[in-house]
Amino acid sequence: MASVATSPQPVPPQALPAPRERVSSWPLIDRICYWLCWVTGIGLCVIAVGIVLYMFVKGIGYLRPELFVKSPSASLRQTQSGGFLDPIIGTLIVTAIGTAVAAPTGIALGVWLSEYRRPRWLARVVGSSIEILAGVPSIVLALFGLLIVSQGFLSFLSQGSPQGSLGESFLDAGLFMALLAMPLIVAATYEALEQVPNRVREASYALGKTRITTIRRVLLPSIRPSMAGGVVLGMGRIIGDTAIVTVLLGLTLKNESVGSTPIIGTLRGTGSTLTSYVYYNSPAGEGNSHEKAYAAAFVLLMIVLLLNAIVTRITRGSEPGARSWWSRFSIQVRSIAGPSS
Amino acid sequence: MVAATARRPNPELAAAARSDRRAELLLGALAFGAFALIAFMVVTVVLKAWPSFSYNGLSWFGSGGNVETELRVMREGTPLPGHGLAYFRAWPLIWGTVITTVVAVVLALVISTLAAVFLTEFAPARVRRIIEPVVRLLAGVPSVIYGLIGILAIAPWINEHLISNSRKQSVIYVVQLNGANLTTASLILTVMILPIMIALCANALAAVPVSWREGSAALGVNRWRTIWRVSLRTAWPAIAAATVLATARALGEAVMLAMVAGGTAFAANPLDGLTFFFEPVRPLAAMIFQESEGLTIATLSHTIYAMAAVLLVSATMLSFAGWAAKQPMKRYGVRA
């Protein structure tokens, strides 16, 4: 049978949408699994939205503008008095110190792991160490920190004598918070550098530039979004931490400074952060005024959400197109592996 | 043979090479410093913990006393008859850690596999766009907020609706039952580690080559069976690695568990039947967090550092387990 195609119709006919596979035709056990998947997916959304809504409702209910500007005061009627100005400042200080220490070191380590990595045994060992660090609980980091800063020679970091100090101050806490953020920053920098194609480096070397110049002038600027994303993620982890704060910050209601120099005094002094403030005011702590706990928790949550949105915005357009958000998020998540509590 | 004429050395090039060399040495030193710091951490924590281990020996991990009493003894300095000050039996803490971690990880594994399958295979694009920020949001919530919701909302609910008065009366002489218990802790811990596992599982499933899934569909195998027999089978090393990561996270959770796991360090007894689910527990990290004010007292601090050492060694071992779990993946060249 031989036929020749007729001249093509000028107008294509009405198209029927292609039918999809009908789940109802599957065996029973497959159908159960299918619906289980749907239930989990939707359930997940419900839980997450539930958490946010609950905090929102409770927090807004108890949030008053004056809370932002008053310092906590020790009074018998905790629910009526004081605000959380000091804890907010405390959070800011600790985050600033932690990020300031973690960012340069984290980026430098990421650069070394990606560009240099000689000798090889050292590269493997350092890589493993960073991974281990990512998995160490923050309470253990806090205890380690205490061991170090309570030595006499480091007493300048806080109030204390050369014989030894309690080692509790913003500087101490901030320093060890850096250990929390570092794996995240290292991972972000490392992954981003691995993505940069070799021809970029070769082009720079061919122009006679040294390795360090290439890194500083060509590579690092090109991965700025990823680095920034990593840094912001690190900040998020620092902000959410309570354990290091509890051990290394002294947990005084107000930020007490030590000595008379203005800024250094505060840094050497003790204080609290939003996280410890929430804990303190919850039934688990001594304050026992859950209104303030809710309000402070709400502020904390908003800060974290804001940081999340910033990370999304920063890293959205920068990654090579084909990478789905799963792979991006997985890289971040792998460095969050360690608990920050 | 023409002798090569010596070129006049270019001072700029030499200086640049020197600075390059300097930079390399500096960075290398920094890297070594990082490694040294972490090694130092392990060593010092174990050293500080040593007195507690050396006094108690391997029985440190055993049972045989009330943790609360033992810690009080150390605080007050009056030893119990027949034992030294450093007497300590950590079994209730270890058991509490094991239960909460295992329950949370198992639950999270099942839920996150289903959710990951949902996200990569069954979910329509609109639903996917909603869930993506949702999961990321859950990952970023600080643990103290989970603890707050637990202690102010979930625990009271469980206390009122799930624990009957008669049950409380039945164990009143041993332990007090309230909303802060094993179940609450495990549930909230599950929610905390879900985001990590979902992201990593979804990543693993999405990395399965399309050609395999297409080939299976072309043979008349329905989507679920394809996932079960091809995708999950390929992705299980990555899922195992994700589980290890989640375990590390669960192990080290201190604040949330301190708030909701229970008022005392009690070894929940499965033989108690249904009451088992409502007994309080106190995992290791939560215990450390609770006792962190007592670090100035010598014996107490040794004991607390001993707990920290256990956690630290566990974290290290989990790191290696994670590395080992990823090895089978190299066979297929699947990058996860």
Place this chain on the structure above:
Amino acid sequence: MDPLMPPPIRRIVVDRDPNVAPPTASNGGGAATALAGPRKRRPASTPALVQERMRLESVWLAYGSNWVVRDVSMTVRQGEVLALIGASGSGKTTLLRSLNRLTEVTEGAARSGRITLDDADIHEVEVNELRRRVTMVFQQPNPFPMTIFDNVAYALAERNGRRRRRRTPGIEAAVEDALRRAGLYEEVAGDLDRSALALSGGQQQRLCIARALAVEPDVLLMDEPASALDPASTATIEELIVQLRETIAIVIVTHNLQQAFRVADEVAFMHLGELVEYGSSEQVFDHPRQQRTRDYISGDFG
């Protein structure tokens, strides 16, 4: 060069391959005589041997608003190899994939027209049921990361939704039969528990063919099955195709004209989605009626 003269090519001499099992009586008998001796131009197939399996009537296919296949009508018969030829983008692969409804997997696919399998509209039949009767072999060999045995037994175990135990005599026999029909049994018989990924490219493709044959399909679709393989493997697969057509209707998409000439009985030439020429292999290659066909065959484009 005379545009009507087909390009110089090599013909395959098809002898009975001792490693490939002859069609058994249950499969409708085989015309053994057709395979013996050097391949000549076969006389027009007698109706007793050839049976219509699938029919396409005015099929239009689109992705989004882009019509990729326009008004195609043809017939797929058992006992024949139908080759779809044409340049890239002519719609031949899309047409092939519509035969087992793989086009549905893509978002935004739309269709018009009617495709029937044994007089039943394939869009009414349950899709997995259809795909067991119309199986497909892809361009890149895609064996699953399992053993050879598990690969071939894969779809068998899923039939009826029940997992069958591996050691059923039924399954083992079916696997061996499929491997023999695909010409792979001799090479792997020693160790069926080896990983399928350890095989060479040609072996993997034959494994995929065995896997597709194991479910005993009525129609076998092949999307450029040999394009990723070396010439020796290609020759083996072409021999296989010619032998399989007795019991299974085969539709093969190929951009290799010589291959089409070697294996095809019916040829459909497509260009930009339209069916330009459709007829027997002799007619299309030796006496093409359309100018576009002549141009393509003589290599003026594509």
